Amino acid sequence: MTILDGLGDALLNSASDAVIATDRDGRIAFWNAGAERIFGFTAAETAGQSLDLIIPENLRARHWSGYRHTMATGTSRYGAGDLLSVPALTKDGRRISVEFTIVMLRDATQQVTGTVAVLRDVTKHFAEVRELKRQLAEAGHAGSAKA
Numbered sequence: 001m002t003i004l005d006g007l008g009d010a011l012l013n014s015a016s017d018a019v020i021a022t023d024r025d026g027r028i029a030f031w032n033a034g035a036e037r038i039f040g041f042t043a044a045e046t047a048g049q050s051l052d053l054i055i056p057e058n059l060r061a062r063h064w065s066g067y068r069h070t071m072a073t074g075t076s077r078y079g080a081g082d083l084l085s086v087p088a089l090t091k092d093g094r095r096i097s098v099e100f101t102i103v104m105l106r107d108a109t110q111q112v113t114g115t116v117a118v119l120r121d122v123t124k125h126f127a128e129v130r131e132l133k134r135q136l137a138e139a140g141h142a143g144s145a146k147a
Helices: 007-012 033-039 057-073 123-146
Strands: 018-023 028-031 084-089 095-106 112-121
Touching: 018 033, 018 095, 033 112, 057 112, 095 123
Parallel strands: none
Antiparallel strands: 018 028, 018 112, 084 095, 095 112
């Protein structure tokens, strides 16, 4: 037995980050414990459901346009390590901020069959940065008022 034995299961079952797999149509095929913790839906509640569960209504058209493009081309700029930061919805309707990357799922002929996204809730960090920017702006205005 090596350290790599069970690595996939350990990562997929982690409660720290959400791991969500979808089919070509954007239907949820896998939802781990991290996704349950972050979004509040159980895996049973999300199985076969559209990603619209967690996408704010005002962002759905943009999301699905990008998703269809990714399915058609098999490429995404967020698959090379670039993080996408977006708002998301929880089961109770709260908006949170998430960052994620995606990986393409492919069949034996290399046709795209879906995606796996790894998401992290960055709501607290986003709020802290916004507050620091506000404080800096106030300090800047106070400094220029004295001059």
